[in-house]
Amino acid sequence: MPRSILMSTCLGVLIAAPAFPQDSAPLVDIITINAHRTTTDGSTLDAQEMASHMTPDTTAVLARLPGVSAISNGALSGQVQYRGLFGSRVNIRLNGRAFESGGPNLMDPPMHYAPAALLEQITIDRGIAPVSAGPGLAGGLDARFKSIDFSESDTLSHATEFSLSGQSIDEGWSRSAMSGIATERFRVYAFGAQESGEDYSAPDTPVAGTRYDRLIYGLGAGFRSGAHEIALSFRRNETGPTGNPQFAMDIRYVDSDFIEFDHDMSLAGWDVSTRISWNEVEHAMNNFSLRPAPASMMRFRETIATVEHQAIALSASRDFAGGALDLGVDHAFATHDVTITNPRNADFFLNNLPDIDMARTGAFLEWQGPLGSWQAELGARLDAHTAEADEASTGPAVPMMPVMLANMFNMSERQWDDVTVDAVARAWHPINDTTLLRVGIARKSRVPTYLERFAWLPTPASAGLADGNTYVGDLELEPETAWIIEAGLDYHAGPAFIRPALFYQQVDNYIQGVAFDGTVGVIDTPVEMVSMMNGDATPLRFANVGAELYGFDGDFGVQLSPTWRLDGAFEFVRAKRRDIDDNLYRVAPASVSLALSHDAEHWSAGIETVWTADQKDVSFTNGEPTSEGYVVWNLNARVNGPLNSVIDLRVDNLLDEAYAPHLSGRNRNSGSAVGLGAPIPAAGRNLGIRLSWSH
Template identity: 70%
Template sequence: MPRSILLSTCFGVLATAPAFAQDAAPLVDIITINASRTSAETTQLDQQDIASQTTPDATAVLAQLPGLNSVSNGALSGQVQYRGLFGDRLNIRLNGRQFVSGGPNLMDPPMHYAPASLLEQVIVDRGISPVSAGPGLAGGMDAQFKSVDWSQDSTFSFSADLSVGLQSVDEGWSRSALLGTANNQFRLYAFGAHETGEDFSSGDFDIAGTQYERLIYGLGAGLQSDDQSLSVQFRRNETGPTGNPQFAMDIRFVDSDFIEVDYDRSQGAWTFGARLSWNDVAHAMNNFSLRPAPGDMMRFRETFAYAEHQAIALTASRDFAGGALSLGLDHTRATHDVTITNPNNADFFLNNLPDIEIQRTGAFVEWQGPLGQWDAEIGARFDSHDAEADTASVGSAVPMMPAMLAMNFNMSDRAWDDVTTDFAARIWRPLSDQALLRVNLARKTRVPTYLERFAWLPTPASAGLADGNTYVGDIELEAETAWIVEAGIDFQNDTAYFRPSAFYRRVDDYIQGVAFDDTVGIVDTPVEMVSMMNGDMTPLRFANVDAELYGFDGDFGYQLSPSWQLDGRFEYVRAKRRDISDNLYRVAPGNIGLGLTYQAERWQAGLETVWTASQDEVSSTNSEQASDSYCLWNFHARLDGPAGSTLAVRMDNLFDETYVPHLSGRNRNAGSQLALGDGIPGAGRNFGLRLSWAR
């Protein structure tokens, strides 16, 4: 088994160096959430133990890998950024499945539904995602929930995984449990997690409107025989009042259900699989529950969003041409409906995203195996898309100008269809017993979201951009097309490892907000008039532009002695427009982390530092502000106790540094000591503790 090392980031974690003997090793990083539950296969890949984390935002934990960063839009609304891209451009899955979020501002992005305490592991696609994982412009990840493993014989065995954690910075508490039983033919388990926290502190004051509450629970069962297996899982998410000071509104509730069915069967040389899934979301947000209510009763707003998603995926695989061939068909259907209301006036409502239905039918072929002196994973995907919006409606109390926009929308063509093609080649070859060369080549696409295409009313909803601008969509948008090249080397010997990568992404028809018309600042159209009523005289419209992103990242480590280990990571990305002289919005600055860890037989402790550069390559189109550099120090310790118990202690931001992460967004909550428009600072000194037990 490979030696244990520490991969240094803002969140100290245990890791194992990559093992080149495993075919999947060059293609993925595997983050193992709980080391005591690690399987034999994943111990040979790059893993990290993040069981000590107490933060409710799983994206902050995932930011430990090179190229990954957390876009903070609230305690439970963080998004993952990978090499400058985030949101719908990343292929993020839960249990191998894509699904829909509820709100147009992505207050419930994918990782909202994946608390770290309930995750078994997160598989991160290095560079690009395989076509078999579904469409997506860039890389992606698959967050896999804990379950109960099959046993080796007919005797039933009991499994349990319990944890409790706290952190001082927001008086946060987390509790989670997994209980179940299984033999070699049957398994049954139940799980749940509850997290609460108050406003977090930074320096000498609390950041108002940052409290959170989330409850997730579910059941799973499975049957298997020698040649087939069936698994079913149900999950329920109930998010309570949760602050989002980066947005114009806060979460009142997010109630979501997930049902997943997996069936696999071996038949001769073939293995067949079927994946069924369904999820729905009911979501409410408002501007008065967790922040000062507007002085004018007519300015009260509460928005209700509903979404539903169904998917089926069929796969067949077999040995072919010295490797493994996979074929697949998949179909998804999603519906979205959003209505803005005033709770003080039943006649005021705007159905601004009305009963939108989106369908996609796709097919892929993928082969992995030896290709001369190289190993390769090569695939192609073809997808047919169509979308249609129903007619918008407004209440009698709505002013004339928004009602006119709704009428114009209803008279327009509200149907769209397109076909996209993706190609990906991920190839690698050993240069020696200690070094491996990796090359990725791909053409990847992304179709516009329902918001980018159908938003007829100018509102701040922007799928999490949180830039303070109002946006409208465009039915004529083209799909984004990215041409990607990446190369890297994985080096490892008995005392050191080094995994640098360099990449370039040229994106044609990149979807970006641009000025609504050529007369910026002159309010001479109905859209601009309505936008001015919402506080923005210069609305943006989603449009196709040209962009490029390039940079490098990697991680490294050196075994100083049998007990001492030095580790680190680094990254830099440059993201800009190609059609005009401007930068892309909200791109993480360069950063580097170093950590020193002492490892004993039953315990470990470490000190780490992370330096983040200033970011002045900002987007003028999005009125983005530059950010300053900062340096943080963190301490962590862990004791492996008897009978599967673990006690983890950590101190983040040891010197109580006041800093503003570039990706943290701007304050829009007037009830805070933080001024409106100021960057929301990172958390102050934080003491965290987690006690866990598994068997």
């Protein structure tokens, strides 16, 4: 497939017209869940199919947006990639808050906790994330959960919604509900969603170890009086046995709790906000529950990972210099602990990431307002970081070489601190009545994760890289620093619009796996010996290198008639090392999508095609294979029924195309019809139906 085929990976959601901005809209895209279709004069992107998608992976639906791609590491472990960057480099928030995932392989990335059926709105940072959103290298997003708003009177009002869906490809089903009551002074609500599915099938190929099971439920309440408004919420996530064939292990469980407290008030001309949050994760993964058990009892493994995270953020805003001034301080603290065990031998355990404390204290200043004929957002952020690891421990059944590595780690300097500085300037200017120019420059930073810094034992844990390599950390890692420049146009004339953007990012001290030492393949160090015992004679070491990413993306659409509409999106990104002749790992190929939709008074329907190019620019360092391009067609329909009911119908992969997305990873489950190390194919033709009701 030619390189000229461009897009953003889209799984069947039709793209409606975006906001044509008058104030802050050039900086974000807003997806409202289950919203009615908007026009080119509206202020939101249409995402009425978001919750009607039968996939449990919300990232697969978000991938329709310009610059956004989905990395599939399992049904509930999808990661968001933005302009070639993913993992902790993308600033993802839930209810406006960053939080800590549980496992070193990121089997529970942020969107693991955000099923589409429970979301009210997703705000995407276009290009560069503001400093007020917190630290982060690339853009970001904020997923907001559904809740009940205050009413307009003292009369008690109530609201309820319910959905039930099923799909053919994995016999999957889901159900969700939310209900609450409110007056103008208080509100109380409850919500829940449950999803499960069996192994899915690609065309003529069952893909073993891909089942999933997830339950999320919670409560919320709010109270307001005078200048004060208070909100408190609790969420519980219980993930059961879920397959991750891209990894050496599968999820046995992920049990997580979230508590959030908000207080907003007006004080002496300032709007003051307090945000307090706490989350705790307990996570177990193993190599025998959802795949063939090892032949030797000595090879049974189960890893137990935990994290506890607390955060507080204080901010204040007011009118200033013709615009809005925001000031804020925030603090976050987390403790991670990971232990590898053998369930068949109580004397075998390695506390390979031992009680690692990581803290960050930050402050920011941000102003948005007019600068002459331009509108601008200017911000700066300062963060102080600390990290410290406890001593590693091993059991009496652990071989001598890993014990030696643990002792070497315990004798090393396991404390680190540093300060990072971020600065962002974004501006937009109407050239004429139809065209808006957008420009942005930024200095953004990211500190190493606990895994990248403190991993002393070579294991395949890599925060979701899923490349089959074993990794060790580096205590001397420096923070990443990205220098970013971008420019774009928002063109809107009559029934048509197009929003292209160009970007360039130079990343200094980019953290990338490199050869452990200069004698690759020569097993002459304890790390290489232990790595060879784990099946990899050429381990990688996280190190600082130079990188650059550049490309373009955008979306477009035209209202063909009062009832017919054509929309699309495109994406191209080139990501490579600056220090050697190599490419960055697992970067989305170029692609383009087109969607034709018809809206009637009580029903709508659409057809979409997604063209994805070959990916030949792959990472030699990570042993990344190339991938072939493909074309996929999808259908969808919606019928508005009686009593506020809605029926959604979908056919994904209409022609039952056999293909393997470049970002889907390689199979490591020996019990699958998919060969070991082979690309994991996408699902075949899938029929889905969803019934929803609200009152």
